[in-house]
Amino acid sequence: MRYVISLALVMAALWLGLSGLFKPVLLALGVVSIVLTAWLSWRMDVIGVEHNPGLFSWRLPIYWAWLVWQIVLSNIDVARAVFNPRGHIRQRVLRVPARQSRELTRVTYANSITLTPGTVSLRLEGNEILVHALTKAGADGVLSGEMGDRVCWLEGQSK
Amino acid sequence: MIVDILSWILLLGGGLVGILGGVGLLRFPDFYSRLHAAGMTDTLCALMIIAGLILQAGFSLLSIKLALILLFLLFTSPTASHALARAGLTDGLKPEGEQSSNN
Numbered sequence: 001m002r003y004v005i006s007l008a009l010v011m012a013a014l015w016l017g018l019s020g021l022f023k024p025v026l027l028a029l030g031v032v033s034i035v036l037t038a039w040l041s042w043r044m045d046v047i048g049v050e051h052n053p054g055l056f057s058w059r060l061p062i063y064w065a066w067l068v069w070q071i072v073l074s075n076i077d078v079a080r081a082v083f084n085p086r087g088h089i090r091q092r093v094l095r096v097p098a099r100q101s102r103e104l105t106r107v108t109y110a111n112s113i114t115l116t117p118g119t120v121s122l123r124l125e126g127n128e129i130l131v132h133a134l135t136k137a138g139a140d141g142v143l144s145g146e147m148g149d150r151v152c153w154l155e156g157q158s159k
Numbered sequence: 160m161i162v163d164i165l166s167w168i169l170l171l172g173g174g175l176v177g178i179l180g181g182v183g184l185l186r187f188p189d190f191y192s193r194l195h196a197a198g199m200t201d202t203l204c205a206l207m208i209i210a211g212l213i214l215q216a217g218f219s220l221l222s223i224k225l226a227l228i229l230l231f232l233l234f235t236s237p238t239a240s241h242a243l244a245r246a247g248l249t250d251g252l253k254p255e256g257e258q259s260s261n262n
Contacts, residue, residue, distance in 0.1 A: 018227075020220040068206065075176065075203040078195055082183035089192060091255045114237035117198035120191070120244045122254075132244060132254050134195040 003047045008038045063154045067112055070147070074116040077137045081118075090136045093122070096129045099148060100155050109151040113142060166214035173207030180204060190247050191254045194240060201236035205229065 015030040041047050081088040096113075098106045110121040110129050118138035123130040133139035141147075176199055183196030209229045213222045248254075 017220065017223045071202045071206065075199055078183065078199050079176070079179050082179050082186060082196065085183075085186050085188065085192075089187070091192060093254050110241070111234075111237045114198075114241050114244075115202060115233065117202055118195050120194055120198070120240055122241075122244050122248050132191050132194075134192055 004038050004042055007041065007047060008034050011037060057154075059154050059156075063150060066150060067115065070116050070141075074118045074138060074141070077135055078117045081135055088135055090134075090139070092133045092139045094131045094133060094139060094142060096131050096142055096145075096148070098124070098127050098129050100151055102155065105151055105155040108154070109148060112147055112151065116141075116147075162214050166211040169207045169211030169214065173204050173211060176200070176207060177204040189255055190252055191244065194244055198236075198240060201240065202233070205232050205236075 011034045012030070015034065019026060019030070098109050100106045100109060106124060106127075106129075110124045113119050113121045113129065113131055116138075118134045119142050120132045121129050122132050131142050133142060180196050180198075180200035183199065184193050187193045187196050206229065209225050209232075213225050216222045216225060
């Protein structure tokens with residue numbers, strides 16, 4: 001029940017944020033669609049801890065800010081490879097341990113690796129991620145495990 | 160005025176990153192490396208262009224919508240990249256340099 005309510009609240013905020021209109025007809029339509037969606041998700045059994053948008057913790061914005069900075073850095077690295085493909089590309093496939101205890105955070109880690117250009121996660125098997133790296137800097141970055149540590153820190157709160 | 164200049168820098172920079180990603184897509188040697196070039200247009204290009212547009216829109220409902228677009232883009236594009244890479248791997252396309260893990 002808690003999850004249904006938090007889902008409905010997030011959807012209400014989304015509706016108001018997207019429409020910005022406060023006419024009674026539109027508000028009523030919003031309420032109807034929110035109730036319908038909440039009921040459907042409950043029927044489909046997709047409401048739960050992992051799908052709860054209210055899970056948002058204060059650590060997430062900090063992690064995102066760090067991730068955006070990493071995206072900028074790795075974009076510069078890949079851009080250097082664009083100018084000089086022969087000299088800069090050192091393709092490698094790596095096995096990286098994912099020590100996060102929950103599946104959701106392991107997927108977050110794998111997605112963060114893919115989100116930074118120069119590294120793509122190929123496969124997530126149990127506690128190991130198969131990563132394809134384009135350049136030496138990208139491979140070293142993943143092997144240093146800093147991103148994994150950050151995701152562990154992200155996990156710490158919402159256990 | 161300062162906001163205008165900043166937003167133009169972001170918009171032009173985003174366009175430049177997009178072009179670089181496209182050039183990389185053509186120049187890189189094989190399937191997996193081209194995936195990384197496409198990753199540039201997915202991330203920094205979209206990030207800078209939407210940030211520039213938010214600065215143009217000012218503080219309004221429009222900027223909420225733009226921020227949401229960015230959020231969904233940053234959630235879906237790695238999924239698409241991963242699906243592509245995994246499809247290549249499942250189809251038996253060996254990544255280059257798999258054996259040479261010593262350099």
